[in-house]
Amino acid sequence: MSVYTEKNRKTKQLIQKSFMEILESKSFESITIGDITKTAQINRGTFYLHYQDKFDLxxxxxxxxxxxxxxxxxxxxxxxxxxxxxxxxxxxxxxxxxxxxxxxxxxxxxxxxxxxxxxxxxxxxxxxxxxxxxxxxxxxxxxxxxxxxxxxxxxxxxxxxxxxxxxxxxxxxxxxxxxxxxxxxxxxxxxxxx
Amino acid sequence: MSVYTEKNRKTKQLIQKSFMEILESKSFESITIGDITKTAQINRGTFYLHYQDKFDLxxxxxxxxxxxxxxxxxxxxxxxxxxxxxxxxxxxxxxxxxxxxxxxxxxxxxxxxxxxxxxxxxxxxxxxxxxxxxxxxxxxxxxxxxxxxxxxxxxxxxxxxxxxxxxxxxxxxxxxxxxxxxxxxxxxxxxxxx
DNA sequence: TCAATTTTCAACAGGTTGTTTAGTAGTACG
DNA sequence: CGTACTACTAAACAACCTGTTGAAAATTGA
Structure with a gap:
């Protein structure tokens, strides 16, 4: 159970880290979900398992x-x-x-x-x-x-x-x-x- | 000649006015060119004759x-x-x-x-x-x-x-x-x- | 092994973008 | 008057992004 929770937490953290990384060279407005998941090397669908949209993030x-x-x-x-x-x-x-x-x-x-x-x-x-x-x-x-x-x-x-x-x-x-x-x-x- | 300039100016003003109007109830991020031209009652293509994009506006x-x-x-x-x-x-x-x-x-x-x-x-x-x-x-x-x-x-x-x-x-x-x-x-x- | 959980993959409809091409209405001017 | 110019319209286009779905795969738990 707690391993699942941990995995979940780590993926969220990976998304956040990738997001902040991109934010240094691109404005929030112009960043797409694809940009984030590509950097994080995860599937685009996975993003939506953790956040509603980039505003929620x-x-x-x-x-x-x-x-x-x-x-x-x-x-x-x-x-x-x-x-x-x-x-x-x-x-x-x-x-x-x-x-x-x-x-x-x-x-x-x-x-x-x-x-x-x-x-x-x-x-x-x-x-x-x-x-x-x-x-x-x-x-x-x-x-x-x-x-x-x-x-x-x-x-x-x-x-x-x-x-x-x-x-x-x-x-x-x-x-x-x-x-x-x-x-x-x-x-x-x-x-x-x- | 000056009639053309005047018309041009008026359309730009109309776009700006409509844009500011929408901005009261919608955030800049979520406003589309379609929103603006629909409010201004002009063709969507006309917008691009005056501005590069909404950022330029x-x-x-x-x-x-x-x-x-x-x-x-x-x-x-x-x-x-x-x-x-x-x-x-x-x-x-x-x-x-x-x-x-x-x-x-x-x-x-x-x-x-x-x-x-x-x-x-x-x-x-x-x-x-x-x-x-x-x-x-x-x-x-x-x-x-x-x-x-x-x-x-x-x-x-x-x-x-x-x-x-x-x-x-x-x-x-x-x-x-x-x-x-x-x-x-x-x-x-x-x-x-x- | 079998079940639960997370992630992947591919596809989908719907919407926005910026561009283009052809056509319309009004204006300038010889 | 007629021709050229200007602003705008209308419709279509490919490219991209969105958020969702269903089925499969990978990882973990018992």
Missing amino acids: LDQIEQQLFEDLGQHIDELQSRYSSTQTFEKEQEQLAATLFSFIEIHAPMLKIFLSDHGRAGFHIRFKNAVSTKVRFNLEKNESFTANLKVPMEYFLSFITSAFLGLIEQWVQNGLDKTPQEMTALYIDIILFIKKR | LDQIEQQLFEDLGQHIDELQSRYSSTQTFEKEQEQLAATLFSFIEIHAPMLKIFLSDHGRAGFHIRFKNAVSTKVRFNLEKNESFTANLKVPMEYFLSFITSAFLGLIEQWVQNGLDKTPQEMTALYIDIILFIKKR
């Missing part, structure tokens, strides 16, 4: 990514929560995000590019927003002093963060996650000083 | 949008340049951008959503970045004090701006461009005070 990869992201952040929260200042915690959150990005950089580079699927940056932003919102709302003085609607502030700050990520990934990860965190703090300080 | 609409954006900003620059402080000028630039967005909101709402084409937000960001960079580099004290690479700062700030735009458009333009400018300033002030 991408959906599942995306969902896995967002789940991983959530878990990565939750782990941090439970470890360091309330053992340090609010500012330090924000910094820690930033560092966690950057290290997550580093791990998944090849995938993110594609998904954020024009080879990916429309709207990914929005879905990614929402996934991050949920976590950031939770973190910010823990601090009462923060929410009390915020004069603008939370949704606008969240969209502002997570997009800004995503901007750094995009530049970083586009530059081929020219910095370490620690350097990126420092860079992020430097920008905030620069804005404060002006 | 979207490219031309996008390019027009970015040209308009550039012109909109350039106009502002030539009118108010150097007659006010750097900060006021930045504020003016923000206001100009928000008013441009308001005009093109229906199109932007689609292009930034999952009905659009992958990578649009990057291309849009680049178009805005070019203009913002020009504006920032005019101020020597600004560039002198900036410790982080300009590309990272630009990506950070234009993405943040794009985040506000996305939220605004998604909220169905619940504010005026003036209110959005004020909101933008409030966020900057909030970050400074903390």
Whole structure:
């Protein structure tokens, strides 16, 4: 029984790996099921035994990514929560995000590019927003002093963060996650000083 | 002669209008040339007399949008340049951008959503970045004090701006461009005070 | 060995693409 | 007026991709 499950899992993984491979040189729009199964060296019909279509395939990869992201952040929260200042915690959150990005950089580079699927940056932003919102709302003085609607502030700050990520990934990860965190703090300080 | 040119122009416009119309209820990926020509009530072959394919069609609409954006900003620059402080000028630039967005909101709402084409937000960001960079580099004290690479700062700030735009458009333009400018300033002030 | 499961193979109808060829309607101009 | 030009139409074409099917083959379990 579990050998069947294992075989099933391996084929799905093979399909995903081949798919991501092709995605580096071809846009999602122009990739056909035939392209994928040819690379994976499996029958075209086999693809349909595992996925409804190529949208379903991408959906599942995306969902896995967002789940991983959530878990990565939750782990941090439970470890360091309330053992340090609010500012330090924000910094820690930033560092966690950057290290997550580093791990998944090849995938993110594609998904954020024009080879990916429309709207990914929005879905990614929402996934991050949920976590950031939770973190910010823990601090009462923060929410009390915020004069603008939370949704606008969240969209502002997570997009800004995503901007750094995009530049970083586009530059081929020219910095370490620690350097990126420092860079992020430097920008905030620069804005404060002006 | 000009009657031919005019007819040609009108057909292209009809195709573009029909295309944008369909794009509200169907994603770019799933739209066929047949969908477009059926809505426009023209022969399918006629489409190919004006565009290479649906990618070419979207490219031309996008390019027009970015040209308009550039012109909109350039106009502002030539009118108010150097007659006010750097900060006021930045504020003016923000206001100009928000008013441009308001005009093109229906199109932007689609292009930034999952009905659009992958990578649009990057291309849009680049178009805005070019203009913002020009504006920032005019101020020597600004560039002198900036410790982080300009590309990272630009990506950070234009993405943040794009985040506000996305939220605004998604909220169905619940504010005026003036209110959005004020909101933008409030966020900057909030970050400074903390 | 026999049954269950996964994958393969070939074929199918239906749809989309981009091109072509021939024909129609309107316009320009000597 | 008549000829040439232009935009568009209509229909057909091969090539390709889709998602599904039915039967067979290969792998694994008991």
